[in-house]
Amino acid sequence: MFFSVPIVAASLIAAAHGTPITAVSPRQDAAAPQAFEILRPYSGKPSERPPSYQYCGIAFNVTDPVSNLTTRCSGEHGPCAKSSSEPAKPERLLDAAHPGACADARFSFWLDSFRGIEDYSLAVRFVEDGSGSGSEVSQEYGVEQVRVGVTPRINRENFPDSWRYQCGGSNFCTSIVDRVEAPFVEE
Numbered sequence: 001m002f003f004s005v006p007i008v009a010a011s012l013i014a015a016a017h018g019t020p021i022t023a024v025s026p027r028q029d030a031a032a033p034q035a036f037e038i039l040r041p042y043s044g045k046p047s048e049r050p051p052s053y054q055y056c057g058i059a060f061n062v063t064d065p066v067s068n069l070t071t072r073c074s075g076e077h078g079p080c081a082k083s084s085s086e087p088a089k090p091e092r093l094l095d096a097a098h099p100g101a102c103a104d105a106r107f108s109f110w111l112d113s114f115r116g117i118e119d120y121s122l123a124v125r126f127v128e129d130g131s132g133s134g135s136e137v138s139q140e141y142g143v144e145q146v147r148v149g150v151t152p153r154i155n156r157e158n159f160p161d162s163w164r165y166q167c168g169g170s171n172f173c174t175s176i177v178d179r180v181e182a183p184f185v186e187e
């Protein structure tokens, strides 16, 4: 139980006076948020015309519900689109062993699955080291907290209302949805 000292003291005083204790509710009793919120995840595939850029891109904003911190994440992976007349550029992985960066370094992310920019899923990882401006719990106890969340597949079938897939004249394609949750998973 994570009672802080003042609450315990107040409880003892209340108990001593025979007063019913109603306001002492441990943090765990609150409906704890269980998912990262991802806003406007963007997935882009460059043109295959030479000179082709070759790397696909991912970008989104994410909020950790426990600390209420928000940051922007982006990364590249591939080659995932190239002209047949060009050699492939060096591989850039975006997996759990090679995560992408976020503006707030406590966050990182990777592709949990990728069948194309029109069907992929994201994993987000948040590490709270107990020294920063994170949640009160970690500040108070100085413990490292790690949360990982994984989205469902981000595709037309799962997000029919906000799904937008577009290809420009140069065959640069993008897919965007409005909002996706990444429920916490056991690491």
Ligand SMILES: *[C@@H]1O[C@H](CO)[C@@H](O)[C@H](O)[C@H]1NC(C)=O
Residues within 6 Å of the ligand: 039, 040, 060, 061, 071, 072
């Ligand atoms: C995402 O974050 C950036 C930078 O913090 C901000 O400018 C932008 O408005 C945010 N977009 C959304 C959809 O929240």
Ligand SMILES: *[C@@H]1O[C@H](CO)[C@@H](O)[C@H](O)[C@H]1NC(C)=O
Residues within 6 Å of the ligand: 068, 070
């Ligand atoms: C989370 O932060 C946003 C601004 O960044 C604020 O508007 C909102 O009230 C905060 N929510 C909680 C539960 O603290």
